[in-house]
Amino acid sequence: MAISDVIFDFCGVLLDWQTRACLEGKFPDDIVNRICADDDPCGFYRYEDRMDAGEDLADIMPDVQREQGDILAGIFAYYIAHYADALPRVMPGMTDLVHDLKANGYGVWGLTNWSHETIHLAYEKFPLLNELQDTVVSGVEKMHKPNADIYELALSRFGLEADRCVFIDDTAKNIAGCQAVGIHGIRFISADQVRADLAALGVKLS
Structure with missing residues (x-):
């Protein structure tokens, strides 16, 4: 069947997401480098993943403090409070792609793993997100990619057929x-x- 709709993730697709952009210059370089290391030695990505799955920051902070200590717990709290700084820009070329899809009659939607406590910051900073027809946010739904239930919820809520998306x-x-x-x-x-x-896949953009 012909493709009729395109669903976008947010971080790393529509928006550039850089933890370092929020922390660099605010905290010592060695600490920032350790926090941002790929193997996540300070647990920041793991704690954020819990928020994306629907947990509240207030419920996670005692674990951060117990596992990482006061200094890193304070930095994590700063990071979440200043989350917009971790979103420096729209990814290059993606505004034009969304606009071209809409101009050619395709539906455009969002499906993102994101905390219900910080998602408003993305919408306030980037008007492009408001151009999507609707978005399913993991932290609001307490569902989480890559589990099947969140994709099925998106299809149902948007009124779409899987093989056309x-x-x-x-x-x-x-x-x-x-x-x-x-x-x-x-x-x-x-x-x-x-x-x-x-x-x-047969999508026409010109």
């Missing part, structure tokens, strides 16, 4: 999750690459 995400496991419920998946690298992959 494409989901774009920067994480392999989330692409596997959408494919498991019958949605076409594109793993994001760049706007140009997404355009090429959409064209291969």
